[in-house]
Amino acid sequence: xxxxxxxVRIFPKDTNTxxxxxxxxxxxxxxxxxxAQHTFEAIDRHFYEDCRKLxxxxxxxxxxxxCGSSREQAPQVLKACGISCIxxxxxxxxxxxxxxxxxxxxxxxxxxxxxVSQGEALMVDxxxxxxxxxxxxxxxxxxxxxxxxxxxxQRGGLMPYLETCGDYSD
Amino acid sequence: MKTISEKILSKRSGKDVESGxxxxxxxxxxxxxxxxxxxxxxxxxxxPVKYPDKVAAICDHxxxxxxxxxxxxQIFMRHFARKYGLEFFENGDGICHQIVFxxxxxxxxxxxxxxxxxxxxxxxxxxxxxxGSTDVAAIMAYGKTWLKxxxxxxVELLGQLNEKVHSKDVFLDLISQITxxxxxxxxxxxxxxxxxxxxxxxxxxLSNMAIEAGAKVGLCPADAKVKEYLAQHKRDAEYLPxxxxxxxxxxxxxxxxxxxVVPMIAKPHRVDNVVPVTDLEGEEIDQVCLGSCTNGRIxxxxxxxxxxxxxxxxxxxxxxxxxxxxxxxxxxxGIMETLLRAGAAIGPPGCGFCIGRTVxxxxxxxxxxxxxxxxxxxxxxxxxxIYLCSPSTAAASAITGKITDPREHNG
Ligand code: SF4
Numbered sequence: 001x002x003x004x005x006x007x008v009r010i011f012p013k014d015t016n017t018x019x020x021x022x023x024x025x026x027x028x029x030x031x032x033x034x035x036a037q038h039t040f041e042a043i044d045r046h047f048y049e050d051c052r053k054l055x056x057x058x059x060x061x062x063x064x065x066x067c068g069s070s071r072e073q074a075p076q077v078l079k080a081c082g083i084s085c086i087x088x089x090x091x092x093x094x095x096x097x098x099x100x101x102x103x104x105x106x107x108x109x110x111x112x113x114x115x116v117s118q119g120e121a122l123m124v125d126x127x128x129x130x131x132x133x134x135x136x137x138x139x140x141x142x143x144x145x146x147x148x149x150x151x152x153x154q155r156g157g158l159m160p161y162l163e164t165c166g167d168y169s170d
Numbered sequence: 171m172k173t174i175s176e177k178i179l180s181k182r183s184g185k186d187v188e189s190g191x192x193x194x195x196x197x198x199x200x201x202x203x204x205x206x207x208x209x210x211x212x213x214x215x216x217x218p219v220k221y222p223d224k225v226a227a228i229c230d231h232x233x234x235x236x237x238x239x240x241x242x243x244q245i246f247m248r249h250f251a252r253k254y255g256l257e258f259f260e261n262g263d264g265i266c267h268q269i270v271f272x273x274x275x276x277x278x279x280x281x282x283x284x285x286x287x288x289x290x291x292x293x294x295x296x297x298x299x300x301x302g303s304t305d306v307a308a309i310m311a312y313g314k315t316w317l318k319x320x321x322x323x324x325v326e327l328l329g330q331l332n333e334k335v336h337s338k339d340v341f342l343d344l345i346s347q348i349t350x351x352x353x354x355x356x357x358x359x360x361x362x363x364x365x366x367x368x369x370x371x372x373x374x375x376l377s378n379m380a381i382e383a384g385a386k387v388g389l390c391p392a393d394a395k396v397k398e399y400l401a402q403h404k405r406d407a408e409y410l411p412x413x414x415x416x417x418x419x420x421x422x423x424x425x426x427x428x429x430x431v432v433p434m435i436a437k438p439h440r441v442d443n444v445v446p447v448t449d450l451e452g453e454e455i456d457q458v459c460l461g462s463c464t465n466g467r468i469x470x471x472x473x474x475x476x477x478x479x480x481x482x483x484x485x486x487x488x489x490x491x492x493x494x495x496x497x498x499x500x501x502x503x504g505i506m507e508t509l510l511r512a513g514a515a516i517g518p519p520g521c522g523f524c525i526g527r528t529v530x531x532x533x534x535x536x537x538x539x540x541x542x543x544x545x546x547x548x549x550x551x552x553x554x555x556i557y558l559c560s561p562s563t564a565a566a567s568a569i570t571g572k573i574t575d576p577r578e579h580n581g
Contacts, residue, residue, distance in 0.1 A: 018547075064351055065377060068545075070286045072209060072302035093355050093386060094286065094336060098302035148192050148316065158308045168194035169316055 001126040001154065003105065005056030005084045006045055007118050009047065013062035017074040017095065020066070021044050035073060036080035048081055056084035058122055062113050063088070075099045085124055087126025087131065087142075098147050103157035104146075107131070109142040126150060171417040173322040174389040175357045178278050178297040178412070189321040189419075198536030199274045200309040201226040202284030203266045204233065206302075208243050210284060211250050213307035219254040220313045226274075227251045228259040232527040234522040235261065240527075257485040264493025264519040267291070267463040271374060272495060276400060276408035277392035282309055287463050287542065289380045293373040294399065295412040300381065320357040320386045321421040323348070324414075327364025329428040334576040336473075337372040338465060338540070338560040340364075341379045342427060342434035346444035354384035356421060359414060364428040365390055370399040371467045378464050379542050380440045433575055435538075436558040439546040447563055450573045456535040457486040458568040460561060461517070462524045466542035468493030470561040471500050475508040477565035477576065483513040484571030485538075488520035488529060512568070526550020538573065540564050 021039060029035045040047040051057045061076070065088035066074060075098045078086070085105045089112060099106040107124065109131060117124070121134040129144040145153070154160035162168070172180065173189070180186055183193040202210050207227055219225055227247055235241040244261075251258040259269055266283065267290040275281060277295035281288065284306040291298035299317070309315050325344060331337075345352075358380045365373065373390045380388025390396075392412035400409045433447040460466070460474050471491065489509055491497040497519050500506050506516065523529040524541045530550030531537055537549060537556050544556035559567075562576035 030212065031306060041328075050496075063464060064354075067351070070206070070284065070300050070302055072304060076209075090354075092351075093384060094302060098304065101302065101304040101308070146192060158304055159215075159217075159311075162308055162312055168316060 001150070002124065003056060003085050004121065004123045005058040006054050007060050007116060008051055008054055008057035009044065009059055010113055010118055011059065011061040011065065011114070013089070014064045014067055015061055016068035017066055017071050018068055020074040021071070021077050032073070032076050032080050036077040039077045039081050042077050051081040051083065054082070057082055059083055059086045060116055061086065061088040063090045063135055065091050067092035070094045071096045072102070075102055075104050077102050087124070089113065100152045101158040103153055103155070103160070105153050107142050107145075109140055112140060113138070126153075171415040171419065173357065173418040173420070174295065174359055174391070174414050175297060175320055175322060175387060175413060177414070178280070179317065179319050181278060182297070183279055187319050189319050190320045190549060193319060194314050194316050195280050196314050197224065197282050197309045197324070198279040199224055199226065199270065199281045200283070200306055201228060201270060202306045203228045203230050203268055204244055204247060205231045206284030206306065207247050209303035210306040210310070210502065211246070214306045214310055217311040219256065219310045221255050222254045224260065224313065225254070225310055226257045226270065228263070228269060229261050230259070230265050230520045231525060233261040234518060234528070236528050262494060262518040263462045264491075264496070265466065265521055267378065268466065268492035268496065272403055272493060276405065277396065277412040279412045280315075282306070282315055287378050288376050289385065289388045290378040290463060290467040292387045292389040293370060293377040293378065294396045295389065297387055300387050302548065311480050320355060322357040322418070323353050323357050323361050323422045323424065324361060324420045326362035326423065326425045327360065328362055328425060328427050329364055330367050331364065331428045331431060334562045335431050335433060336560040336562060337368055337375045340426060340428070341376050341433045342436055342444045342558065343431050344424065345379070345383050345442045345451070346434070347424065348383055350382060350440060350442040351384045353380070356385055358383065358385045358388045360388070360390045361414065364426070364475065366393065369469060370395050371469045374467070375464055382542060416476065433560060433577065435563065435573065436544055438544055438555040438557065441543060441558065447559065447573060447575045451575060453573045454536065454571060455485055455538045455557070455567060455571065457488060457537045458483065458564050459488050459523045459537055459539035459541065460564055461490030461492060461522055462539070462541035463492060464542040465561050466490060468496050468499050470540065471496070471505050471509070472503070473561045474565040475505040477562060478512040478568065479508050481512055481569045483568040485568050487512065487568045488517065488523050489514045489547050490517040491519045493519050523549060538564055538567050549574045
């Protein structure tokens with residue numbers, strides 16, 4: 001699996017689920033596409049529109065991206081914004097799991113924030129574990145995702161995976 | 171040679187697993203509440219619930235409902251529960267974790283909750299962890315889940331705690347050492363003489379807070395005290411002994427000398443921003459909160475009532491028992507009368523003040539609470555300050571209206 005896209009934003013270390021989608025909307029709005037319009041609202045007013053302008057927007061972030069509550073609305077709204085992949089120095093555990101479950105590819109790559117800029121194009125190759133910065137002609141390596149989790153992504157998430165496989169294939 | 175996590179997941183997956191392996195395991199109980207079940211129901215779509223007797227739905231977060239929108243969400247949950255004949259816990263039955271702890275948690279069980287503090291059930295040797303709504307939906311549909319067997323940090327508590335020092339103080343001490351992401355992706359395993367001396371309820375406080383250090387689970391050995399706890403709840407048959415092997419492999423080992431632990435407090439707005447209570451003595455507070463899935467059990471109320479007996483609270487004192495059965499027991503023991511006479515406002519069993527959905531703080535107010543999180547805005551106001559402490563510290567501070575070391579109080 002490969003994804004080529006443009007970096008829409010670079011977020012700092014410890015970006016939390018409250019910043020991604022405020023808890024105040026959580027109990028009241030059950031439509032994820034409507035909820036997505038509030039993504040990063042408190043810290044980045046133009047995030048939603050900027051994502052909509054790009055074909056395959058990519059987020060790059062520092063360590064511990066998605067920390068805080070277990071709210072799955074956080075990766076869900078990013079997906080609804082059209083984010084194709086998130087590359088962070090590390091992820092909070094529940095966010096990481098929720099990402100794969102909804103078919104959102106997450107990659108952990110050390111000190112990635114130091115060598116990329118917003119607007120640059122990246123090509124991610126999941127099979128070999130490389131990120132190619134097309135503008136700078138640089139290559140970064142990451143530890144490939146375990147086969148089971150790659151299967152989740154290929155099927156589009158946990159529910160579609162289970163539907164096609166009928167159960168966990170172990 | 172295995173850790174507790176490796177033992178449970180080997181047994182339940184039917185394979186010999188070690189940390190790093192990914193396994194599919196049957197789930198003994200999956201539960202979610204009014205904040206997480208609605209999205210899980212949406213994710214489930216047309217799939218039927220496979221094992222309705224292994225699913226529980228609980229109204230505890232915004233409960234009793236404070237608004238018409240929340241009331242409508244609760245109707246959506248009730249319809250779903252009725253359709254599949256799921257066990258449904260109503261407003262006032264209690265906090266999801268306390269209900270599950272009293273009725274379902276047992277050694278070797280795999281328990282998944284749509285709430286980050288599901289790790290509470292590690293106190294009786296269950297592999298219990300919080301997940302998102304899609305996971306909850308997938309478990310409802312298939313009865314199984316996938317897990318990565320975690321590496322383990324062993325926390326050994328040596329010796330015995332002094333009077334008026336609690337497991338809450340031990341955890342705050344621990345998190346000040348390992349920090350809020352010190353156990354990310356890992357299991358915390360509590361061991362040692364100090365743990366043997368703790369009641370099962372006190373262990374639940376430790377396990378409950380494991381997530382605050384980023385841990386997946388917070389496990390304690392299932393010893394004679396767990397056996398006794400299950401017997402008290404008429405679940406003798408669910409007991410199985412469970413201990414880590416002596417030569418199990420750990421990612422890290424931390425030792426804490428129980429006698430050196432003193433009353434601790436976490437300052438705003440981070441759980442790992444911890445100092446001894448003595449450093450803050452005399453600071454004014456507006457509200458003392460007793461309750462939550464961390465410290466709302468009968469022994470916590472007993473401790474607080476012991477200190478408040480015959481005294482008056484100088485601050486607002488808000489008490490939410492963790493469950494209906496905790497409240498019934500507290501009424502029987504006269505604890506409720508003691509707290510009421512001391513000036514407490516008693517709320518219905520549930521999350522109450524903990525997330526500020528039904529009780530909120532005002533601008534600039536300072537709360538001293540026995541809960542587990544003090545994030546900005548946690549109690550419903552971005553301009554309020556939350557300090558975390560044990561039930562003893564909370565009760566002693568209510569009497570003076572200031573942050574107070576409980577060891578200075580007789581009673
Ligand atoms: S008491 Fe607080 S921490 Fe516990 S489940 Fe309720 S809201 Fe969450």
